[in-house]
Amino acid sequence: MQDSNWPQFTADSSALVFHHTGANGMWNIWKVPVAGGPAVQLTRSLTTHPTLSPKDGTIACWYSTSIEKPNWKLAVFPPEGGEPIRTYALASTVVPDSNIRWSPSGSGITFLDGRGGASNIWLQPVDGSPARPLTSFTSGQIYSFDWSRDGRLIYSRGMSVSDVVLIRQRSK
DSSP states (O other): OOEEEEEEEOTTSSEEEEEEEOTTSOEEEEEEETTSOOOEEOOSSEEEEEEEOTTTOOEEEEEESOSSSOOOEEEEEOTTOSSOSEEEOOOTTBOSSSOOEEOTTSSEEEEEEOGGGSOEEEEEETTOOOOEESOOOSSOEEEEEEEOTTSOEEEEEEOOOOOOOOOOOOOO
16 A cells, blocks of 8 residues: 655745655655655655754655664654764654654654653754653653744643453353
């Protein structure tokens, strides 16, 4: 099944960068001109959920070199694609295949971490210094988030609840 998701306009609005699942099931980042024309594949490794830096147009996304057993990292790619400029290994509690966003200044990448059973928004500085939490919830789940241009953070959060019922047939 082929699909395309998570479009992001370039800073000048001349193109869209998006995730595309190809016929082979591979997830990659692509770019297409808004005025029309062919889409161009920017990445060759497993990549998804692109977000564009407001500072220089670099692309941050989830990235793995292994298809069979993904080991997700954050990666930054040049605007024209190719190989990652930098990758960031994150804690095993990080929620891959969720949206990520550049901070408004372009100095960090924000993502969701589920440590302690609650999701919180964390910031990975692009200079490689340690990631740090921006929120400190002790319960619940953040479903989505984004930044305004003036630096305000918005998120939607709640609780996911499910019950399990075990039904057994009594033996006679």
